[in-house]
Amino acid sequence: MKMYEHQAKDVFRKYGIPLAQGGVATTPEEAARIAGELNKPVVIKAQVLAGGRGKAGAVKFADTPEEAKQVASEILSMDVKGMKVEKVLVEEKLDIASEIYVGITVDRVKRMALVIASAVGGMNIEEVAASTPDKIVRHYINPAHGLYDFECRNIAKRIGLSEKQMNTTARIISALYRIYEDYDVELTEINPLAILSDGSVMAVDARLNVDDNALFRHPELREQASAGMDELSPLERRAKESGLVYVELDGDVGIIGNGAGLVMATLDVVQLFGGSPANFCDLGGGASPETTAEAIELVLSNPKVKVLFINVLAGITRCDEVAIGMLKTMEKVQAKTPMVVRMIGTNEEEGRRILTGAGIDVMDAMEPAAKRVVELLGGA
Amino acid sequence: MSILLHENARLIVQGITGYQGQFHTHQMKEYGTEVVAGVTPGKSGMDVEGVPVYDTVEEAMQEHDANTSIIFVPAPFAKDAGIESLEEGLDPVIVITEGLPVRDEIGLVNYAKEKGAHVIGPNTPGVISAGKSKAGIMPSHIFKPGSIGIVSRSGTLTYEIAADISNIGLGQTTCLGIGGDPVTGLNFIEVLEMFENDPETEAIIMIGEIGGSAEEDAAEYIKEHVTKPVAAFIAGRTAPPGKRMGHAGAIVAGDAGTAQAKIDALNAADVQVGSTPEEVAKIIKEQA
Numbered sequence: 043m044k045m046y047e048h049q050a051k052d053v054f055r056k057y058g059i060p061l062a063q064g065g066v067a068t069t070p071e072e073a074a075r076i077a078g079e080l081n082k083p084v085v086i087k088a089q090v091l092a093g094g095r096g097k098a099g100a101v102k103f104a105d106t107p108e109e110a111k112q113v114a115s116e117i118l119s120m121d122v123k124g125m126k127v128e129k130v131l132v133e134e135k136l137d138i139a140s141e142i143y144v145g146i147t148v149d150r151v152k153r154m155a156l157v158i159a160s161a162v163g164g165m166n167i168e169e170v171a172a173s174t175p176d177k178i179v180r181h182y183i184n185p186a187h188g189l190y191d192f193e194c195r196n197i198a199k200r201i202g203l204s205e206k207q208m209n210t211t212a213r214i215i216s217a218l219y220r221i222y223e224d225y226d227v228e229l230t231e232i233n234p235l236a237i238l239s240d241g242s243v244m245a246v247d248a249r250l251n252v253d254d255n256a257l258f259r260h261p262e263l264r265e266q267a268s269a270g271m272d273e274l275s276p277l278e279r280r281a282k283e284s285g286l287v288y289v290e291l292d293g294d295v296g297i298i299g300n301g302a303g304l305v306m307a308t309l310d311v312v313q314l315f316g317g318s319p320a321n322f323c324d325l326g327g328g329a330s331p332e333t334t335a336e337a338i339e340l341v342l343s344n345p346k347v348k349v350l351f352i353n354v355l356a357g358i359t360r361c362d363e364v365a366i367g368m369l370k371t372m373e374k375v376q377a378k379t380p381m382v383v384r385m386i387g388t389n390e391e392e393g394r395r396i397l398t399g400a401g402i403d404v405m406d407a408m409e410p411a412a413k414r415v416v417e418l419l420g421g422a
Numbered sequence: 423m424s425i426l427l428h429e430n431a432r433l434i435v436q437g438i439t440g441y442q443g444q445f446h447t448h449q450m451k452e453y454g455t456e457v458v459a460g461v462t463p464g465k466s467g468m469d470v471e472g473v474p475v476y477d478t479v480e481e482a483m484q485e486h487d488a489n490t491s492i493i494f495v496p497a498p499f500a501k502d503a504g505i506e507s508l509e510e511g512l513d514p515v516i517v518i519t520e521g522l523p524v525r526d527e528i529g530l531v532n533y534a535k536e537k538g539a540h541v542i543g544p545n546t547p548g549v550i551s552a553g554k555s556k557a558g559i560m561p562s563h564i565f566k567p568g569s570i571g572i573v574s575r576s577g578t579l580t581y582e583i584a585a586d587i588s589n590i591g592l593g594q595t596t597c598l599g600i601g602g603d604p605v606t607g608l609n610f611i612e613v614l615e616m617f618e619n620d621p622e623t624e625a626i627i628m629i630g631e632i633g634g635s636a637e638e639d640a641a642e643y644i645k646e647h648v649t650k651p652v653a654a655f656i657a658g659r660t661a662p663p664g665k666r667m668g669h670a671g672a673i674v675a676g677d678a679g680t681a682q683a684k685i686d687a688l689n690a691a692d693v694q695v696g697s698t699p700e701e702v703a704k705i706i707k708e709q710a
Contacts, residue, residue, distance in 0.1 A: 150604040150634045151609075153527075186532070255522060259523070301577045302602060306668070307657040310659045327520070358547070359578075408582060409700050
């Protein structure tokens, strides 16, 4: 779950990370009011879950409340990388002398969280890592004892800071670590963390992604989590609500399977034989008839789908449950879409019996089934 | 010989009284696995499929000489269950459960390292040593005793390739899923090392997918340390970047973790990558 910049900053503020003064506006008038209260030049930033807002022209400056109203009005009607701008963050413009980077993320290979810091801030950190890897400091967080304050000071020194800035930055890194623990963070970063011309340190941008698998223990975030679903298309959102994993693609072969790896492989094989997948849809393990029916309805509600390919190799899933779900939906949806079903595994005899009884042909091997799908496309 | 799970495996099933716990205890027993006890807090005294249930792993270990644990406990409690078993000296600890928070996975797998024990998973179908023992949820009838070792990030895709292996006249030594999450217990390299040292395993199949760098790292390891033939399949060639394809770990971030990068790395290590699951079986048959 990705937080908007202003939400991430609300969290940062709670943990004592220095931030610019400002407020969220949903109308140009509100933006003007905030600018008036701040009584200084402001920066107006689109609140969308996309990177590269600056380049997209979604971050602009304004010297007066009147200008702020105008700028906010422009940004609030923008579409940034497919996302509508509904809010802007209006903040005092800072006098920035230099920019650094600090963040915490998880290293899958080392199976640990780590702090990443760099004297080069304000740029895409992956580009910095690629072009000047020696400018990146990585410090792994020992899972047994967490991140000590002295380790944060070591990191701050390693990126060239000294005295007061070193201390403040160390405290900010420590705060990020506490946020990582408290919020089950997948990624949190401050890019840039600015050193102002008066020597003070301030977080200019804020990113906070919460591990979706941890949301069960953050009930207060659930509302935010559903609000942040604007990255998803309407069908993808509907799928998420039903507990299915569904990703929309561009083609005309609807695909449903059990298990992410198998479904990905099904997409790959269909494409290999000349078909074009319309979607990825994973029933997950042990799908009920209701989940199966919902998945079929979902996939078939995409008008681009010309043929439906259901590929089930049942382990924890049961073929009979899937078959019952298919029949449920056939009744409901009256699907005229040609379908190819491949089904083997747990309770396969029962599952086949149910389907062949309803006049549905069941294949047992994946490649021939995929080839049949592509043949049907020719006729569809 | 097999790896990790042998004829002498004696299982404790944590979460045995739940829907999945019960169903799979039955299936594992049918396969011939020695399931000695189950644990569900509050249900001591019950029995599931003739297996006695206890409140705690400590209690179960007082009565039974178990050496392996399989966990069906829901995600919010799975880390606790895993640590409980590791504390009692069980090894391996197999975490079937999907959806553990990454922070919990980090705590669990690092504790296992401290104990010198192995966590398999989370989000894994488990382990099967064909003809010997099954600690997992895979459909048993597709596996046949043989000489091919299989290691995978996937669940059902693993069964697909195992079935192709059996259909082509070969069989498996041990087949295991390391799990689909970003942070796992055993990784590809650790399992490849075990297969390389297992006298019964003659060839190895690696099943990977997009996201992360596990396959690239494995390719480096294979170049230096694996002498047995290895074939691979990489799922997700058609996946668009930035979209999570089901598994928490299956996401292409920027340029990293693409299927092509993995295929190239494996080819450079003399590992052929099949373009379909069936093709992988054919490749290994030629090489084994």
